[in-house]
Amino acid sequence: MSAPRSITWPSLFTALMYAFMYFPIIVLGVYSFNDSRYSASWEGFSLRWYRALFSDRRLLSALQDSLTIAIVAVAVSAVLGTLMAIGLARYRFRGKGLYRGVSYLPLIVPDIAIAVATLVFLASMAIPLSLGTIIAAHMVFCLAYIAVVVASRLQRLDPNLEEAALDLGATPTQALIKVLIPQLAPGILAGCLLAFVLSMDDLLISSFTAGGGANPLPIEIFSRVRTGVKPDINALSVVLILGSALLAGLAEYVRYRGDRQRQL
Amino acid sequence: MTPVPSPLRPWADRFAPRRWLGPVALLGPGGVWLLLLLVLPTLLILEISLVPGLRLGQPSGGYGLGNYLQILQPVYLRVIGRSLAFALGSTVLCLLLGFPVAYWLALMSPQRWRNLLLVGFILPLWTSSLLRAYAWAAILRPSGVLNTILTAVGLPTQNWLNTPTAVFIGLTYSFLPYMVLILYASLEKLDTRLLEAAADLGATPSQGFWKITVPQTLPGIAAGCLLVFISTLGDFVVPTLLGGASSMNISRLIYNQFLGPTRAWGFGSALSMVLILAVSLAIALLLRYGDKRSVSET
Numbered sequence: 001m002s003a004p005r006s007i008t009w010p011s012l013f014t015a016l017m018y019a020f021m022y023f024p025i026i027v028l029g030v031y032s033f034n035d036s037r038y039s040a041s042w043e044g045f046s047l048r049w050y051r052a053l054f055s056d057r058r059l060l061s062a063l064q065d066s067l068t069i070a071i072v073a074v075a076v077s078a079v080l081g082t083l084m085a086i087g088l089a090r091y092r093f094r095g096k097g098l099y100r101g102v103s104y105l106p107l108i109v110p111d112i113a114i115a116v117a118t119l120v121f122l123a124s125m126a127i128p129l130s131l132g133t134i135i136a137a138h139m140v141f142c143l144a145y146i147a148v149v150v151a152s153r154l155q156r157l158d159p160n161l162e163e164a165a166l167d168l169g170a171t172p173t174q175a176l177i178k179v180l181i182p183q184l185a186p187g188i189l190a191g192c193l194l195a196f197v198l199s200m201d202d203l204l205i206s207s208f209t210a211g212g213g214a215n216p217l218p219i220e221i222f223s224r225v226r227t228g229v230k231p232d233i234n235a236l237s238v239v240l241i242l243g244s245a246l247l248a249g250l251a252e253y254v255r256y257r258g259d260r261q262r263q264l
Numbered sequence: 265m266t267p268v269p270s271p272l273r274p275w276a277d278r279f280a281p282r283r284w285l286g287p288v289a290l291l292g293p294g295g296v297w298l299l300l301l302l303v304l305p306t307l308l309i310l311e312i313s314l315v316p317g318l319r320l321g322q323p324s325g326g327y328g329l330g331n332y333l334q335i336l337q338p339v340y341l342r343v344i345g346r347s348l349a350f351a352l353g354s355t356v357l358c359l360l361l362g363f364p365v366a367y368w369l370a371l372m373s374p375q376r377w378r379n380l381l382l383v384g385f386i387l388p389l390w391t392s393s394l395l396r397a398y399a400w401a402a403i404l405r406p407s408g409v410l411n412t413i414l415t416a417v418g419l420p421t422q423n424w425l426n427t428p429t430a431v432f433i434g435l436t437y438s439f440l441p442y443m444v445l446i447l448y449a450s451l452e453k454l455d456t457r458l459l460e461a462a463a464d465l466g467a468t469p470s471q472g473f474w475k476i477t478v479p480q481t482l483p484g485i486a487a488g489c490l491l492v493f494i495s496t497l498g499d500f501v502v503p504t505l506l507g508g509a510s511s512m513n514i515s516r517l518i519y520n521q522f523l524g525p526t527r528a529w530g531f532g533s534a535l536s537m538v539l540i541l542a543v544s545l546a547i548a549l550l551l552r553y554g555d556k557r558s559v560s561e562t
Contacts, residue, residue, distance in 0.1 A: 010368040017365045020437070021388050024399030027409055031402065080294040087290030099291065102298050108547055109306075110498025112515040113536045116522060117305035120312060120529065140301050143294050172286075201392050204500055204515075207523060218394055225398045226505060234402075237395045248390040252383055 025241060032234035049235035056232065062220035065131065069206075069216055070199035073138035074146075074192050080139075081146030081195075082188055086180070088147075089154045106144035114140065115208035122209065129211025137209045138199045145198065146191035153187025186254050193251040197244060306540070313533035331534035340517070344538070347513040350428075351497040354435035358443040358492045359485065361436065366447035367477075371456065382448060386441040393438060397505040400434050401425060404506065426508025434502035439495050443488045450484020451477075483553070490550040494543050514539055 035046035053059065088100060106114065118137045127133060161183065165175040181188075203218040210219060224230050316330025334340065365385065373381050388396065403409045404424035411421040424430050454477060462472045478485075500515040507513075514535060521532025 008372065010364045010372060013364045014368040017361060017440070018385065020361075021385060021440070024396055024403060024437070025388060025391065027403055028395065028399045080297060083290045084294035087287055090290070091287045093287060099295060102303060103294070105298075105302060108494065108543060110494075110515060110539055110543060112498055112500055112518050113306075113309075113540050114302070116518060116532060116536045117309045118301060119522060120309050120533065121301070121305035124308060136301060139297060143297065147294065197390055201394070203394055204519075207519075218392070221392075221394055221398075222501075225394070225401070233395075233398065237392070237399070240395065241391045244390040244392070245387070248383075248387055251390075 028234050028237040028241070031231065032238045034231070034234075036231075049231045052232045053235045053239070058215075059217075059220060059232075059236065062215050062217045065214050066200055066217040069131065069134050069138055069214075070196050073135045073142045073199055074195045077139050077142035077146050077195055078188055078192050081143040081191065082150050082181075082184065084143065084147040085150035085154055086176075086184075088151060103144055103147055106141040107148065111202070111204040115204040118205065119208040128213075129209055130213040133209045133211070134206050134214055134216065137205050138202065141202075141205070142195035142199060145195045146188070149191030149194060150184055150187045153184055153190075157183055186257060189254050190251055193247055193254075197247060309533040309536055312530055313537050315530050331530045332538075334531055335534060335538060340535075343512050343517050344514055346511070347497055347515075350431055350435060350499075350503065350511075350513060351493050353432050354439065354496045355489050355492045357432060357436040358440050359489055362440055362443035362447055362488070363485075366444045366451050369444070370448050370451035371454070382445075385444055389441045394501055394505075396438065397434050397501050400430065400437065401505050404430050404433070425506065426510065428507065428511060430506040431503050431511050434506040435496045435499060438499070438502060439492045442495070443492050446488035446491060447481065447484055450481045450487075454480050486553045487550060490546050494546050497542060497546075498539060 032049055033045050033047070034042055035048065036043035084103060088096070088103075115137075118133075118140075122129065122133055157180075162175050162179050165179045166172070170178065201218060202216075203222055206214075206216045207219055207222075210216065221233060221236070225233055313331050314327045314329070316328045335344070369378065369382055369385070401408075405411075406421070406423050406425065408425070410424060414421050424433075458476050458480070459472045462476055463469070467475070498515050499513075500519060503511045503513045503516055518532050518535045518539070520526055521528045521535065
């Protein structure tokens with residue numbers, strides 16, 4: 001191995017790539033404080049876009065829609081996805097490979113295909129589009145992601161603890177709730193955070209299942225930015241990026257704690 | 265794909281009198297949901313794709329392959345070709361840019377900071393993909409950041425936005441972290457003693473790299489490339505916000521059949537099936553040649 005402290009071309013190149021990854025985010029951040037509406041040149045520090053943002057009723061109600069969708073979809077999916085992961089680890093049955101394959105589909109199939117299929121299905125059942133149909137559609141990918149994350153945690157657990165609980169007279173349900181679920185908690189939480197971020201970020205599936213009844217944030221942002229650059233969207237980006245950074249930090253902390261727990 | 269861990273058996277045995285209850289309670293609700301809102305709808309668009317000329321609110325004729333034959337028209341073949349070119353090009357770019365980063369992170373970065381550095385690289389993934397594409401629009405537009413910088417240093421400006429170049433930049437930017445993550449998982453497992461042995465036997469570093477490092481990480485490279493290929497093939501946001509009218513790709517075309525002015529559901533469903541087929545083909549390749557473990561770890 002080469003000396004770690006010497007400056008080599010891969011380290012220089014990597015530094016350049018870090019700059020590439022953060023450049024657009026920094027640009028959004030800087031321009032959210034720029035007084036100018038149209039120009040990319042700096043015309044003085046201003047908080048006007050933040051003021052515009054927080055008095056923008058339409059945007060705030062879109063944020064509320066998005067949060068409602070994400071929280072409900074993730075909460076329900078947390079239960080269903082965790083049960084799925086436990087069931088897949090625990091039982092052998094005919095068609096298990098197929099079941100597992102189907103549970104991976106939302107991770108692989110492009111959003112546009114899922115969105116189209118859901119719309120056609122809802123239309124053929126004559127189900128009116130609303131906030132509820134968005135939640136139902138989001139649950140599909142939320143529960144798939146949560147099941148995958150929980151399954152990877154489950155795989156690395158010590159099965160002896162649960163067995164010990166059963167030997168000591170716990171019922172299977174008690175063993176599940178008091179022993180297995182607490183051990184899985186970091187995995188469940190990490191899965192929920194991932195699903196939450198994906199739900200908040202989803203444009204296509206929401207667009208196809210929203211109808212006129214709901215207007216989640218990505219749809220609102222998309223309809224504004226496709227016609228040009230909007231400084232108040234810069235300010236919104238900064239607020240959302242800070243929110244996601246907080247969630248990402250939380251997720252990494254949970255993972256770090258989970259890893260340490262396993263090592264002990 | 266994990267085998268059933270045997271120590272969990274006692275749990276199932278306690279349920280023996282009601283053997284079906286456990287599996288149904290655990291696997292039933294999620295399974296029903298996926299069946300109802302994923303499997304059934306997909307079968308439905310397969311059916312609809314076989315009804316030529318189906319439009320919203322119109323009585324349909326019989327089954328036929330008309331929608332699929334329509335895809336064979338040159339104008340639509342060009343859209344499919346463009347989608348493939350976007351996906352292939354950005355996959356190659358992600359590999360070329362991502363490999364050195366993953367290499368440095370896995371083998372050369374200070375051990376103490378390694379995890380933090382890796383997390384730092386993939387952190388932008390947590391932010392909205394829509395806003396990241398929008399940020400590139402702000403950089404690349406005619407009066408944008410890039411041209412301002414170019415003017416400042418005395419270079420000629422250019423319109424970058426609404427060109428294929430902008431789409432390649434946006435796609436590469438969006439999916440580079442995934443590539444790095446998968447390559448990192450693969451490079452981390454590289455047995456560096458092989459490189460030392462090669463060096464002791466007189467191999468140059470570049471021989472060691474091409475004859476040991478690359479072949480050893482080939483499954484990871486394949487997995488990363490296929491994952492990026494699949495994701496970029498079906499991407500909608502980047503081509504729409506950065507590519508403009510000239511960058512119509514398959515997902516934008518599908519979008520237009522349903523939410524745009526045309527409303528040709530049958531044709532849109534056929535395009536969807538073609539996209540699903542292309543992705544399935546890539547997945548089959550991934551399962552055959554790729555490093556499944558490094559994908560599932562990420």
